[in-house]
Amino acid sequence: MNKEAIKSATLTVLILISLFFTWNMWTLRPSFEYFQNQTLVESIPIDQETKKTYEVIKPHQLLLHSQENHFSSIAGKFTNGLWKEMQNWEFSNVKSQSPFRTREEFQKWTDENNDASIELKFYNEIPMSTFQSMLQWDSDTNENISFDRIFLDVMTTNDAQQKVSFVSYDKMIVVETTVNDIEAKDFVAQIFNRRDELQSYFSYDTGQGSDIMLPNDQVILDSYEYFTETIDGEKFKDALFSNPRIVKQDENVSRNRYTDGIRELNIYQNQHMVRYVNPTLRDTDSVRAGLLIDQSISFLNDHGGWTDNYVLFNVNESDQEIEFIMSIQSIPVINSEENSFGPTMIKQRWGQNEIAIYDRPSYQLISNISNQSTTLMSGYQVVELIKNNQQIEETNIHNIFIAYELSSSDSQQFVKVSPIWCIQMKNGQLLKINEDLEQSGGNENGVE
Structure with a gap:
């Protein structure tokens, strides 16, 4: 066979091979299951409910001050309605006051504003940046200050302005604002005029100038028995790991353990508790309390962690920790030390803008x-x-x-x-x- 014949034969073979591969590319239909198995499986929320910031950060006590008389409610009467109404107000004419020099000066200001006012008291100091994210402001103010109380003056004048003061009892700081809305002023006055529907309170001075209001008389409340439901560990696994498919499970008598090789999820069945740990993120530079609150609420929204009613209870900026406490009819729920069932708080510790430690109940209350x-x-x-x-x-x-x-x-x-x-x-x-x-x-x- 001469060279030309060899070249022709080789070219023919190459053409046939090319046609074969082209035909396979056109006609090949890979199994859908193959691609399905290779796809990154995203996390699945435990629940679809999400919360707005003002639904998580709530005043835990409403107090009505009328000269020497004080009134309040236990189960949140008037509190939730007023707080929701305030989300529609626009705050203007922001006037910041420097910290009072002495506790006596601050107490004098407090006494003067207790003649006719409504006080909203929070569990923890809330950053101004958080208030600005919840409420409507016509201008920004110092975001580095925080407050644990809000005072609403009850005015008798005919103008439409409602005076609102944000107060830090610990730092003795007051920021005064106004709401130019006659409906806001009327709403506050209507609540104040119904103070006789509430219990009478007295002021208990702890010696630090931070008076605590307590009821004059005995308090009658209902006790309950609730049916609970355990949240399956697989739901926490699917919600908390970014790729649940690669997570492996180890099971022993006291707990179920899930891990992706780095992060770890432990389900303590007898303690009705869940702990999720990302050990690489425990030490980090701290972020401000306002950002800590924002990312904590977003984290719970993203994985459907609001399995019961929870409200913000404590913020620790130095340790980057935050706590949300279970609430029944606006009353916080604590775990019994003597006859414990399980935790009643959601606790988070943050590092590098990611959750580092996450402790929470593994159950939810269904019905009483x-x-x-x-x-x-x-x-x-x-x-x-x-x-x-x-x-x-x-x-x-x-x-x-x-x-x-x-x-x-x-x-x-x-x-x-x-x-x-x-x-x-x-x-x-x-x-x-x-x-x-x-x-x-x-x-x-x-x-x-």
């Missing part, structure tokens, strides 16, 4: 099946117990409030929810005041 009335001691009795307790320093008390205590029952699917008095210390510690101890012969000072 029974209730009965419970009578709590008056505020005067609470103060007497505190003063007789040698272990409690009054000046270290941050707040005193009524909470619901959640405890286990005979069945793992049911919990008991009972009202109690609670002291919050400045270091964050919560102490339960048990009025029954006076009758049972327990700890004579009544504090556990």
